[in-house]
Amino acid sequence: MSKSAFAAIVGRPSSGKSTLLNALCGAKVSIVSPVPQTTRNTVRGIVNRPDGQIVFLDTPGFHISEKKFNLKLRDVVTRALADADIVVYLIDATREPGPEEEAMAAALKGIRRPLVAALNKIDHADALPERAAAFIAAKLPEARLISISALEGKGLDELMDRLIGLAPEGPAWYPGEYYTDQEPVFRIAEIIREKILRHTRQELPHAVFVDYTDSRKLGDGSLEASYDIVVERPSQKGILIGKAGSMIQKIRQESEADLEDLFDYPIHLRLQVRVDPEWRRDDKRLEKLIY
């Protein structure tokens, strides 16, 4: 009999959730950056093995803030937890557990699902897995502990073995060749956002969203896709465009190069920068963007 389960990956911002998802799936499924709150939606990645299938739910970082935008992100985490059969709680072993980690642990208290606490970044010189393990022992003694490095792929086979072991018996949710179920339009927007997060400074990451406008198939089988990059202030628009358009060009070229690996057909991007000072406070926008 085969096994299958939905496993939510949760943890504070930048703990390495999306890096873990990608390492498990063997492909870029979810975007990664050093900037906290890179992930804004639940992103599904599927791992198929002869003995079962695990559907991972990568989630936004669990962050304490009462701002509308952050509350929406926290709702996404709550929903993923409700959907999950198993919870993988990822802890950044290089950081001291502070109020944010305590809030995450408190949210998982009494979750009534098998809980695996994965201590991540053990490859890093600053990692203190014992400190993280002591935190878990104090806050969530029922959790099973494992040490991993998502970046270097350490401990991931063991993590998979544990998850398959905890999964209920049941048929696969997705065909065996699937590793994600994301719509191309969303996936392309995320790749563009990843390049923006990588190349722009401080104020930009949280002020940006990438909005699909349209696309058309060209005669040679390629796709031309247009996106608006929306920012909150004219100064941010300037940063994004760069000197003589150098920044936006770099973002486009790097995105197209990534898309070449992800899609069977070439994708040409048309990027435009637009200013909308209110988007992060606009309910309708947030509804469309974070779900």
Ligand SMILES: Nc1nc2c(ncn2[C@@H]2O[C@H](COP(=O)(O)OP(=O)(O)OP(=O)(O)O)[C@@H](O)[C@H]2O)c(=O)[nH]1
């Ligand atoms: N050294 C080391 N760095 C890691 C590891 N896993 C992730 N990182 C780094 O941590 C940073 C954040 O990684 P992400 O995967 O985007 O983290 P996340 O938890 O998805 O972040 P949010 O989506 O913002 O909540 C990136 O710079 C990663 O390269 C690891 O195992 N070791």
Ligand SMILES: [Mg+2]
């Ligand atoms: Mg992420």
